[in-house]
Amino acid sequence: MSWLNRVRNAIPFIAKKSDAPDNLWQKCPGCGQMVFTKEWQENLSVCPHCDHHGRIGPKDRFAQIFDAGTCRALPVPQVKEDPLKFRDSKRYTDRIKTARAQTGEQDALLNAHGTIEGHSAVVGVQDFAFMGGSMGMAVGAAFVQGVQEAIARRCPYIIFTAAGGARMQEGILSLMQMPRATVAIQMLHDAGQPYIVVLTDPTTGGVTASYAMLGDVQISEPNALIGFAGQRVIESTIREKLPQGFQRAEYLLDHGMLDMVVERKALRQTLARLIDYLTAAQAA
Structure with a gap:
């Protein structure tokens, strides 16, 4: 000493x-x-x-959005964890185990049912801390589960997106979750229920190219990074200099890709008001 x-x-x-x-x-x-x-x-x-706005996981998000004591987590769908027996510098199964140990969650998308200022809703939250929120078979299954639960309960489905894209370790199977999610959204529309998307930082890749941009209402948190490919990739492809911050929420709002940018402290109230508006016709 x-x-x-x-x-x-x-x-x-x-x-x-x-x-x-x-x-x-x-x-x-x-x-x-x-x-x-x-x-x-x-x-x-x-x-x-x-x-x-810092990145937060499903537990914090559910606590902030749902009325106290109403949140009920849905069971995580079971899928084949390593369908391609993938290995790079580490085995895919080892990467999943590490992510589960770090986050305490089974995969990158969790669903829960509860009320938001008295309005029933099913909410899904992607966790960027779980392998970058990447979209694989488990995320696709969870998304479909959330939609089906919303249809069964005759309430909206709200998704909080945060992803680096499709999960490369599952190859084409991860890409197939894009049309799978699109069909699920159409089922929700056929049932007459709203689909609301809240984009958080970052939302990129195949998630942006599918269910993150198909909402009846598109909301984002301030300054969230939203895009498909990275800025350098796009600039090298089109050989043009892109505007500063063109993939940030405020730029997308100004150019018609979002309906609103809402601070976290106002999200719960905003979602409750939207549900009220979008479900008023059903109540009548």
């Missing part, structure tokens, strides 16, 4: 290093400011300095 540590431990009013929590502060990815973790959490994981 060094002299400094011996002196520190001998003085009673100085907290020992081992007693001090290591998670008191959190660095904002947007502005770089240090924020008290408690303040960050109380502000719904939004930076109080720059309004950067």
Whole structure:
């Protein structure tokens, strides 16, 4: 033990290093400011300095959106986990195990049923922390499950998207989830139920090319990255310089690809109002 540590431990009013929590502060990815973790959490994981909306998982999202005590998680659909026996630098099954250990979830999309200011709804949330929210067979099955539950309960299906695209370890099977989700959305429309999309940072790839852009109402959180391919890939393909921030939510709103950009603190109220509007005709 060094002299400094011996002196520190001998003085009673100085907290020992081992007693001090290591998670008191959190660095904002947007502005770089240090924020008290408690303040960050109380502000719904939004930076109080720059309004950067941090990425959150399904549990936090459900807690923020549903009325207290009404959230009921749906069972995770079971699919074949490694249909192609894929291996790169690691086995695909090992990557899944690692993601499950890190997030505590079975896969990248979870569904739950509850009420939003008294309005019944089924909500699906993609977790970017689970292998980049990538769309594989499990995500496709969960999306269909959410739609079917909404049809059975005669209520809207709301999806919070966050994805890096299709899951390469499942090849063509992951790409087939795009038309599969599209057919499920048509089933929801045939049943007369609304489909609302909330795009969060980031939503890219095959998810953007399918169910993320097929909502009756398209909402986004502020400054969310939304696109199909990356900016450098597009610029090298078309050999043109693209506008700054052209894949951010505010740019897409200005150019007609979104209906609204809503801050996280106002999302619950906005969704409740939309459900009220979209289901008024059914009630009548």
